Amino acid sequence: MGRSPVWVETTRTGQTRLVAPAGARRRITHPTGVQTPCVSCASVGRDTQGLPRDGDGSEALCIPCWRTRTDAARRRHAAELRAAALEASLVADEAAVCAACGGEEPSPSCWLCGWSWLAQARADHEHAQELDAAAVEHRFAQLAERTRAEQTVAELAGWVDRLRTTIQECATGGRHERAVHLLADVLAREAAARVSSRGRRSKLALVCGVLAVDQAARITRPGRARTAELAGVTERTVTDCWAKAEALEWxxxxxxxxxxxxxxxxxxxxTYDRAEFDLAHLGGLERAAARAPYLPAALLVLDELLAHALVLLEAAHDGVDALQARAGELTDQAALVRRAQLRAAVAAARDTALTGAELIAAAQLGNFFPPRAASTGMSVYSCWFRGFGCPPSSAHPTSGDPSRGNSGASRSPTTAGRG
Structure with missing residues (x-):
């Protein structure tokens, strides 16, 4: 059959295997096809068929040996290219000399390097293009900064208009009047929860004033940074006031x-999802009677917020004017007229707030605070904060000299001084 003889042998471990005699082929010889052993495999004793990859007369190689030689040739070629590039860079780093006259500096008498002014012109053109690109980028940055400043002005103008509308509707009646009652309610809750008359003035009224005016449908989503800016306090104070308002159940x-x-x-x-707060209901007649004495104080707080908002708006206007002056533009006359009208409207609203606070205080017989035990000095400070020009007289339960307190000691050294 044209096959080499094959023997069977048994190893010492009892296994049976086929054994071919030395020099016999282990592969079946096909009648057709190229029957050429691989040169590399035959040198190490492997019986592998190959093909002459580079045409007739070339060495026959199997696929693994041919790929090995091809990869080695590719690596050698890449190494030669890197060496050539390194050599070219070293040559380029050297001082360039003219190929005609051999000088390093261009000479007008040389026909070759005398045309070097073209290179300088090319460099000047590239530098001019870089300057134009930088100018365009700077202009876009100015436009973006001006747009942000105008957005800030628009937001602050809206906030000022909202405060002004709230104060005016408190006197004439309207849906924005609810913010004043909400602020008076939190002042009443704070006064009811106060256990001591000592300490500095709380910023709770300012922070809650921003929340009350900014609320919509009793749901408010304030930002800590925005509330701090509008109230004129720090963000830490805003966090503390929110916690206190929650503790007061406002x-x-x-x-x-x-x-x-x-x-x-x-x-x-x-990046963050803001917290949402639901403001407390105003309640019935009992809550209305509790917050009624604090309506003037709420109006004065809104007046303070309006004054601070006007300062912020003026600073924003100055920023826009500075950006326009930097760009070589002038402020529009219509914009100046609108600013003057806004300042006049704010002044009228502040007068309305002060007048309303005085009328409410006069309707309540000049005393819109619940009586509490406090010294004369604390009464002075408290009345200045609440809007009175002078403190009320102190009343003591002791009989006899009204200048004596519970301990009976006189506050004045002499009768003349007391008079």
């Missing part, structure tokens, strides 16, 4: 602020 946190996930940040475009 507002309830309905949505807890949190950091958004990566998918939510991509969808919403923001």
């Amino acid at each position: 507002m309830e946190r309905t949505v807890q602020g949190r950091r958004l996930s990566f998918e939510q940040r991509c969808a919403t475009g923001r």
Whole structure:
């Protein structure tokens, strides 16, 4: 059959295997095809068929040996290219000399390096293009900064208009009047929870005033930084005042602020989800009677917020004017007229707030605070804070000299001084 003889042998371990005699082929010889052993494999004793890869007369190689030689040739070629590039860079680093006259500096008498002014012109053109690109980028940065400044002006103008509308509707009646009652309610709750008359003035009224005016449909989503800016306090103070307002049950946190996930940040475009608060109901007649004495104080707080908002708006206007002057532009006359009209409207609203506070205080017989035990000095400071020009007279339960307190000691050294 044209096959080499094959023998069977048994090893010492009892296994049976086929044994071919030395020099016999282990592969079946096919009647067709190229029957050429691989040169590299035959040198190490492997029986592998190959093909002459480079045509007739070339060495026959199997696929693994041919790939090995091809990869080695590719690596040698890459190494030669790197060496040539390194040599070219070293030559380029050397001082360039003219190929005609051999000088390093261009000479007008040389026909070759005398045309070197073209290189200088090319360099000047590239530098001019870089300057133009930088100017365009700077202009875009100025436009972006001016747009942000104008957005800030628009937001502050809206906030001033909202405060002004709230104060005016408190006198004439309207839906924005609710903010004044909300602020008076938190002042009443704070006074009821106060256990001592000592200490500095609390910033709770300012922070809650921002919340009350900024609320919509009893749900508010304030930002800590924005509230701090509008109230003129720090962000830490805003956090403390929120916690105190929650403790007073004036507002309830309905949505807890949190950091958004990566998918939510991509969808919403923001990093954090703000907290949401539900402000307390104004209640019935009992709550109305409790907060009625604090309506003048609420108006004075809104007046203070309006004055601070006007300062912020003026600073924002100055920033826009500075950006326009830097760009070589002038402020529009219509914009100046609108600013003057806004200042006049704010002044009228502040007068309305002061007048309303005085009328309410006069309607309540000049005393809109619940009586509490406090020294004369504390009464002076308290009345100045609440808007009175002079403190009320102190009344003591002792009989006899009205200048004596509970201990009976006189506050004045002499009768003349007391008079």
